[in-house]
Amino acid sequence: MGLPEDQPNLLRPGHSACAGCGLAIGMKLVLQAMGPKTIAVIVPSCEGAIGGVYPNTSYGVPTFHSAFEIAAPTAAGIANALKILGKEEIQVVAFAGDGGTFDIGLQSLSGVAKNNDDILYVCLDNEAYMNTGIQVSSATPSFAWTGTTPRGNPGRKKNIMEIMAAHYNPYSATATIGFPQDLQHKIVKAKGIRGTKFIHLLVPCPTGWRTPPDLSPELSILSVETNIFPLYEVEEGRKYTINHEPRALPVQEYLLRQGRFKHLTKEQIQQIQMEVDEEWEKLKNRARKSFGRRKRGVS
């Protein structure tokens, strides 16, 4: 029927992701929507582990294991080389974790977005440095437990979508595994756009979030329905489109199911709720003020 889910699965089984890994689900969905005419760039992170040890690989497309902080320019180099060779029908996708995007990779991603190189950049956000244990990153939410913030994260999660919007790149979107068709739809849409496309993909991590291995899709849905992680698109840094009407559940529904938040006090939860509500209002305002406002329903 031409849907991404009819296409072959390009993340082959036998990989060493943890049981129930949300990142594996995310990569699988993205690669499937990308299709076999793709070159992928991955960095040292959980996706590197998933890639496999020589001589076996789980990736069904040519993949380059580059260094940590340079997923974006590596992908840009490939994209430009393909352009020179006249092979622009081959897509280039860069995968990096939240550490490789929000922290050490932020500079190089910014450089590529400034140049508007023709790549799709997918940030697989599991909200900490998970491959190396569980260490805090700029994507770790407030008060979360990690190995390097055992009393709760004093920092607040960066708004990477706003950072990207400040680059006026043609297309950015949030997505999460709990809404697989929305994610794949956005990948397919991004494939048809020239320039630097950015997908902020929230992928729950049972190991790092201290949850049982079977909850990743549910947590992912709850993150959207509590407005903690709204689903929206930004075009050229100015057109905001909200993709899903959330049920506006209280943040506890999402937070208290995770071991990394179970120590939260009432005040902390209230603060999180306040911050979430404020950001959601800001987002709605931006969407309202955008011209050409379109809303797509997500089943």
Add this chain to the structure above:
Amino acid sequence: MREFITGNEAVAHAVKLCRTPLIAAYPITPQTGIYEKLSEWEASGELKGMMMRTESEHSAMASCISASLTGVRTFTATSSQGLALMHEMLHFAAGCRVPVVMANVNRLLAAPWGFWADQLDSLSQRDTGWIQFYCENGQEALDTVIQSYRIAEQVYLPAMVCLEAFFVSHFMEPVDIPEQEEVDLFLPPFSLPHKFDIERPGFFVPVVPSELYRKYKQMAQASMDSVKEVSLRVDQEFKKMFGRGYGIIEPIMLEDAEVVIVTACSITSTARITIKRLREGGKKVGLLKIRLFRPFPVEAIQNTLKGKRKIAVIDRNLSLGGGGIFCQELRAGMVHSSDHPLIYSYIAGVGGTDVTPEVIEKIAFDATRRNEPSDPPIWVMEE
């Protein structure tokens, strides 16, 4: 075609002649001349290529590596801090066995700050697995860039062409710019066996077990070793075609020299004049220019310096606690020599200080005077 251009421009000409379609770069004094010239030609269409104006040198090298693996010839240029920033990527490039060619304008490393000529920036990258050439002047830089592509694309190792800040990069002299047709004949089209292939998807440079890592390093070592012979051959072919050849080392008036001065880069030009003068004054002094630094041409040097008892290496660099790096390498290469030569390490020109003929004379006199081995580096100042 003969033009009056700077060393930087000469390098830019070479890149254009090699039909390099992808150039990723980041500006840093004194490399900017190369970057701007290429940008000018890209805008006018003279350069049939794409410039990637990256946000840092580290990203520039990253883009060159991946573009190379996709199947196109690439180039970047940098200096000093930029090269230092690229360090991680230099190892990576050699590990990926990509024939990237880079021009490095040797500039001192901060702190403290300065823009002056000093070779420590590229020399402190000598372990990264890059082929390194040190060029005496703009003409040599141009020619070496062309040769480097040929060599790199044969052995699948990246190559660095070094030229000194301001003394070469900004110095204008008449340069012979080869014709495009000639370069096309000399340099075959880019080819790489280990390119990305959609038809046969593979996971490039994955995690490997220790034994396999070792195996690939052994293979790389063998390739690096072959560069000594390959670059000599390439240089000879170049000479045949373009009329200019440099060798991987160049002996000057060495026949009965009692003291051999060893230099690299622009100091060599000064030394040529100084040695002539000293000879005219009856001094039995010779000169050895080292052009290829990595791989260090041990055999060639051992052969050339057979029978020589005193060697004075001039280093425009200093590895703190280790001394002059050219001297270190040379001493290591001569350790088995039955002549047991006395090898003295002279530090001159660090930080871009001027190495005048008088300084070189001073070194020659000092070396002549000494008869005992002396390990620590000897600082030579201009008056």
Add this chain to the structure above:
Amino acid sequence: MKVYAESPELVIPISFESTEVIETGKWGFQKPHTTSMTAPCEEACPAGIPIATFIYLAGEGKFREALEAILKENPFPGVCGRVCFHPCESVCNRNRYDEAVSVNPLERYVFDATMDLSPKPNPAPNTDPKEIAIVGAGPAGLSCAYFLALLGHKVTLFEARKEPGGVLRWGIPDYRLPKQVLKKEIQRILGLGIELKTGVRVGKDLSIEALSQFDAVFLSPGASRGIPLGIEDENLKKIWRGIDFLNRINSGKQVRPGKVVVVIGGGNTAMDVARSARRLGSSVTVAYRRTKKEMPAIEDEIEEAEQEGVRFEFLIQPVKIKLLKNRKIRIKFQRMRLRKSNQEKRPRPIPIKGSFVMMEADRLITAVGEGVDLSWIPQALIEKEFLKPMSSSWNGKTKVFAGGDAIDQHRSVVTAISSGKRAAISIDLSFTEMNPEEVFSKIRVGSKGALSIEAYLRGRESGIWEEPKGVVFYDQINTLFFAPSKRVKKRRIDPGMSLRGFSEVHSGLSSEEAERSALRCFSCGTCNYCYNCYFFCPEGAVTLDPVNRIRTVDFQHCKGCGTCVKACPRNVVEMRREE
């Protein structure tokens, strides 16, 4: 040290082999298995219709397949889609989340969408077909005939009246069940090769003894005798039995009930009578001895009657009728009050002594219940429990079964269909050595009495009886995967318009509404290919084949994380420990 594949062009390590050779399935100690569960709606439906399946097919636009799915267990989708009291919707799990799924309108939609099609259900092969007689071609008789034909038997159906249908044809008015819908359904049933003999009244045109030439007999004469009020003067011409009134209308005769009509009763017949009288120009008052809450009629019927201008008077019971000189009648009603009783389900109406109310009318129509006409059965046979559901062999050879309104069971179309199916299976079983109770316990759909003839056919053919499926309850549904939504409101013709004749009142769903309604179904216990397990498996170990309805899990790579179990909104997957 391992020897790796050498390739001359390999200058750097590149992995080409797939990780599929690594059996990560060995990591886990449990594996997911597809369960087999029943939805509560399927359990509540007396006919045991595979509701989740037909709704899934309807949602896919596969209306022919949806119809065929229903026809496996119910020969009257068009009828039920219009007149069923939909117990399915009352127990629908979605009720507890937002609003029940529109099962009934969807059943109607499936029929309407396939009006042009004539699917022919395939009778099962039968090496020893029996000859069965059925008395009464109402919903129970027609259903029994249908299921017996599906089981491969030869059926002869005797109907006293000139056309088949029973209460469907002669009782329910057109505006609820148009005649062409019924005609199409009966055509489809008879198309299985059932021999129908109309105008044959058993006991008059055909003797009961003549039935003994058959191997078995199913009696479904229905309940067509209007029960009298039990008060004096009730045989006046001005007083009609509701059943007869409806019969005459459905026979196409001209009927003039008069300007002012009073209807006694609170059931569906009373509503049918009242609303039909309205259409014939009368002003109608319904008098019921309890209150609206206790009325047994379907709520929609009551609401529509009100909308159509039928007035209601509660807590009154007629005690005397007097014919007046002006050819009207005066009815004396006793006021009643309700007394709650612990023993009885419904509160008892108790007369309020000395409290009366009078009404004048042109016609009184009674609809206080229907009784079974036993006049055609000899007393001896009645005493021998002739008219009973399960087999009583009356002459030592012919087995006799009974069903429909004639036996003691809840009176509704779908219950009649259910009793016809039960009898058909019982009849088939009676020619074998199998124990009906045991078989019924295996082919049941849930625990409320519905049976699956599909399960029976499978068991009969293979000799292997599957265990009946458990029912999925609300707390086993993962509602997180469903966005709250409201069901489509029923659309009716404006009451003013609808009273002009007997055209159908409900307009049914539009195709967009049907799709939307179908997508609301949780599909409790039945996989509807939502692809959640496929999308959410981190190993990509799940393969779905919606065309052949197969779901496979690659156990070599399944790590047993359990995500598919949690992510299945409808409890179709469960984990089992590996040995």
